[in-house]
Amino acid sequence: MVYAGKTKSGVAHIGVSGRLKDRNLVMWDEETNSLWSQLSGEGIYGKRKGESLKLSPSVFVGFATWKKMAPKGQVLALTDVRAKIWHYTRQDLARGALRRGHALALGLRSQGETLAIPLAFLQKKRIVTSEIGGKRILALWLKDEMAPLVYGIPKGAHFHLDKGRLVQAKGGAFDPLTGKPFGKTASRPASPLRRFPYLPVLLKAWKTWYPQGRVLGTE
Amino acid sequence: MLLLATALMAAFPLPPLQDSRPSSIPQSKPSAPSRKSGKALRAQWGEGAPGRQVVPVKFKPIRKVPYWTNAEASKHLSPDDLVIGIIRGEEAIAYPIKMLGGPQREIINQKIHGEPYVVNW
Structure with a gap:
């Protein structure tokens, strides 16, 4: 999936946190060390908790x-x-x-x-x-x-x-x-x-x- | 922790990037196959952090990756290989699913048409 790489508080560079929640990848951002749900794009921990990464149009094709x-x-x-x-x-x-x-x-x-x-x-x-x-x-x-x-x-x-x-x-x-x-x-x-x-x-x-x-x- | 991290990296021995490019879409192409993995960092969150730490490290966001033209990529991909594609204006980048495997590289940060995007699988 593709998210826009910025939220209301600015750009977010996202990486793999090494954590799983409900069998789903948890991501983190380099700017604030906040945690994000990969599935929902929502900030779930840290300074950016409650913010959202917006899904961005993409294609999934051969x-x-x-x-x-x-x-x-x-x-x-x-x-x-x-x-x-x-x-x-x-x-x-x-x-x-x-x-x-x-x-x-x-x-x-x-x-x-x-x-x-x-x-x-x-x-x-x-x-x-x-x-x-x-x-x-x-x-x-x-x-x-x-x-x-x-x-x-x-x-x-x-x-x-x-x-x-x-x-x-x-x-x-x-x-x-x-x-x-x-x-x-x-x-x-x-x-x-x-x-x-x-x-x-x-x-x-x-x-x-x-x-x-x-x-x-x-x- | 360090022992676990070492064991993890031994289990997923990805060499460092050999041919990194600027974060904007590169005009030139790598002349040889390239490799990339996120650098492992110490994972530090409080006890209240949601979920559980299944890998003892976190991986630095990947910002610089090499790209091929479609023609060059045809040497490495089957017509049937699935890709995630982003098209913005005249700029378009595809991310083959099979290149996004493993915890070190499931997420790639890339500016396209001047806007930042997070591609993840």
Whole structure:
């Protein structure tokens, strides 16, 4: 997951604390030695207790898909990869589950609300719209890319997938990979869709963390 | 404590960074495969600190890491390898999940498009 690296009190450089809480990583910041929950992004101990790191939009896709999304992009260059346990592939996403059959979901948070979208559900529907924290979202499963993506969309907007294009009911179409519009509408210049932050999560764990949270497909 | 820390580092023997880059996105690329791990520091929190210390040290935030172009990374990654990708304006960086394994490097701090981000797995 990706957090903005600053809070209301300033920049936070974050490291691994060596601690676990509820089987989840606890982080620390170099500026104040405060502790942070990796899962929630909340300061849980020290001077910054009560502050929050804000989730930032990112994508969770295979490398081949990444190159299509960002042809001039760069890639972290660390090669001493040792543990096979970390070798996740987009086929894991396509299966909708990780090892031992643990179901995967997209976890969303906004304004104190949570929403889980099980990958199996998303793959079946291909395109799902919902609301969280007063914001409307659209989740996509791109079968050929084996990739889930989430965008924020205007209220009242309706979309469908057609021949690899994300088509808006009232006109206009977008590239589902990048959110960029194909052409412009006559009435106004089309702007790209905004990515909405999501986390790839184990559904079982997410339900434990957020027992009151909504889970699409079970409502 | 020191003994445990030594044992830990022996169990996860990551060599120091060989080719570090500035914290902004580098324009040049490492010519050879690079390694990176957070420096282990003494972990000190009060008794009221939440959770439990499962590793006897904390790891210094990682701020400087090397990057490849997509083309260079293609020599090291499978098309199917999962990445966390950040795209801001014309700048875009991908973090392969398999490179974020282990307690020394689960978190990377990086400025993109002038804004600080914390990538973690």
